[in-house]
Amino acid sequence: MKNGISDKDPRFKIAQREAWIGVILVIINFVWWFGFAYGMGSESVESYTYIFGLPAWFFFSCVGGFVLMVILVILAVKLLFKEVPFDDETEGTR
Amino acid sequence: MNWAVIIPLLLFLVIIFIIGFWASTYLKSSSSFLQEYFLGGRQLGGFILAMTMTATYGSASSFIGGPGAAYTQGLGWVLLSMAQLATGYFVLMILGKKFAIVTRKYKAITLVDFLKERYQSKWVVLLSAASIIIFLFSAMAAQWVGGARLIESLTGLSYTSALFIFAVSVLIYVIIGGFRAVALTDAVQGTVMFFGTLILLVATIIAGGGISNIVSDLTAENPNLITPYGFDGGLTPLYVSSFWILVGVGVVGLPQITVRAMSYKNAKSMHRAIIIGTIVIGFIMLGMHLIGVFARPILPGIEVGDTVMPLLAMEVLPAWLAGLVLAAPMAAIMSTVDSLLLLVSSAVVKDIYLNYIKPDASNQTVKNMSFGVTTILGVLVFLMALSPPDLIIWLNLFSFGGLEAAFIWPVVMGLYWRTGNKYGAISSMIVGVGSYILFHLYFPNPFGVHTVVLPIILSLVAFIVGSLVGKQRITESVKVA
Structure with missing residues (x-):
């Protein structure tokens, strides 16, 4: 017990797990963004390839990274996140 | 004057007013004035929550300064701006359910309430309320200047009249409607930002x-x-990667964002908000900055970056549609300013007045105080923005990173690290803000990373060391007793 927050509250286990999912997602996001941008973008401009008119590094890193993150976020929320009640009073009634 | 551009802007302002008045009816029926005025009764649904976070975060810089920088820098700046995609999901996931549950238990209405209950320390409260008032007041003044300049450039009015129009529009709905009005207008403003970008x-x-x-x-x-x-x-x-700290994960420490993470109704709203927020903020940031780069071949040779977006809209769109699109930066500025105004007001009324000056104030007194303080702050900002003093401009430079350095660890570690205590929180805040200002003045962008990075690391160290040393002191004093 610390200032009224019980460590045993099972809702906090769920909350903690979801916070870690947030950290993992941001790491994936960063690695993907960095990898494509500086992996493909550091070549000379003459050897760039283009997708939908955009340089490939930019398309994968920024456009692709955006779409990827939206998909991952939707999957994480739908499959891994759990609904818990927030108010203590309603805890027993659900 | 260009009426075809002005009429859509006026229409937009009228809609915002109507929402403000409608939201104020909730204030009369609510049983807890403070909770309703500063937190919208913790009733926000998923869409409104996503929009108010996006709109509060997306400010003049996303619509005016950002595209201007992208115009100069090219695709590299769009890449940099995409660090902000993380804010869409990261803040709500990290603070998440734990913050929502704990702040309800504490009956916290402001971020400072949470820190007060968690650390049980007067100094934590005073330091954090002071940082909020000083930094956000300056940030607000800077945004007002931006809003007025935008109206000035679009309508041809003088700076003073433009500022007056801007001030009156924002003040009325914030004062009468409180947080609910701010959140609902944010939803409209966020939608305008989204479609304006598209x-x-x-x-x-x-x-x-x-x-x-x-x-x-x-x-x-x-x-x-x-x-x-x-x-x-x-x-x-x-350097570009270090922006993931400033405008990505560090945003967890911004009080105007954090307070929104205690305002939602239930887990379902939070889940929806994470998905909608990621889509909306990602699209706006990618779109707006890409627009800045694409503007270059269309309008070559623009000297002042801030004018790229308004000039481009007038160039490539019919006048009435340009008016609608230019309502987007207007919306971005208003939606940031309204949240800051209310937050500074809550720091004065709830965190200082009710905590230390008059804890037994009656509901009616609190109500009058809240309206009064919000109004006075609004008028003060207006006067500041008329001819911004150097001090305000100087403080505004620090506001974003300074607040992050002050609050990120006391909030995050306060939630997830049980040993964290008031010694850690106080040292983290002092080290964070102090080192940020010093680095900014004497050693900007050390080792090629953005100035904010080292202070955030230092304030983490200060939090851990302070908490561990403080813990010994606490146990020793218990032994002596």
Whole structure:
């Protein structure tokens, strides 16, 4: 017990797990963004390839990274996140 | 005056007013004035929550300064701005359910309430309330100047009248409607920002003759514009990556964002908000900055970056549609300013007045105080923005990073590290803000990373060391007793 927050509250286990999912997602996001941008973008401009008119590094890193993150976020929320009640009073009634 | 541009803007302001008045009816029926006025009764649904977070975060810099920088720097700046995609999901996931549950238990209405209950320390409260008041007041004044300049450039009115129109529009709905009015108008403003971006992006691509055409024009002008390194190769991977701290994960520490993470109704709202927020913020940031780069072949030779977005809208769109699109930066500024105003007001009324000056104030007194303080703050900002004092401009430079350095660890570690205590929190805040200001003055961008990075690391160290040393003191004093 610390200032009224019980460590045993099972809702906090769920909350903690979801916070870690947030950290993992941001790491994936960063690695993907960095990898494509500086992996493909550091070549000379003459050897760039283009997708939908955009340089490939930019398309994968920024456009692709955006779409990827939206998909991952939707999957994480739908499959891994759990609904818990927030108010203590309603805890027993659900 | 260009009436075709002004009429859509006026219409937008009228809609915002109507929402403000409608939201104020909730204040009369609510049983807890403070909770309703400063937190909207913790009743926000998923869509409103996502929009109010996005709109509060997206400010003048996303719509005016950002596209201007992208115009100069090329695709490298769009890459940098995409660090902000993380804010869409990261803040709500990290603070998440734990913050929602704990703040309800504490009956916290402000971020400072949470810190007060968690650390049980008067100094934590005073330091954090002071940082909020000083930094956010300056940030607000800077945004007002931006809002007034925008109206000035669009309508041809004088700066003073433009500022007056802007001030009155924002003040009325914030004062009468409180948080609910702010959140609901944010939802409208966020929607305007989203569609404004979409319309302008499509129109710009068409005006430039398609993406391939624009990109080959850019390459012909300066091949660096389509590399990740900026127009002169000056954007290093390390520097660009360090923006993930400033405008990505560090946003967890911004009080105007954090307070929103205690305002939602239930887990379902939070889940929806994470998904909608990621889509909306990602689209706005990608779209707006891409617009800035694409503007280059269409309007070459613009000197002042801040004028790129308004000039482009007038160039590629019919006047009435340009008016609608230019309501977007207007919306971005208003939605940031309204949240800051209410937050500063809550710091004065709830965190200082009710905590230390008059804890037993009656409901009616609190109500009058809240309206009164919000009004006085509004008038003060107006006066500041008329001719901004140097001190305000100087403080505004620190506000974003300074608040992050002050609050990120006391909030995050306070939630997830049980040993964290008031000694850690106080040292973390002092070290964070102090070192940020010192680095900014004497050693900007140390080792090629953004100035904010080291202070955030130092404040983490201070939090851990302070908490561990403080813990010994606490146990020793218990032994003595």
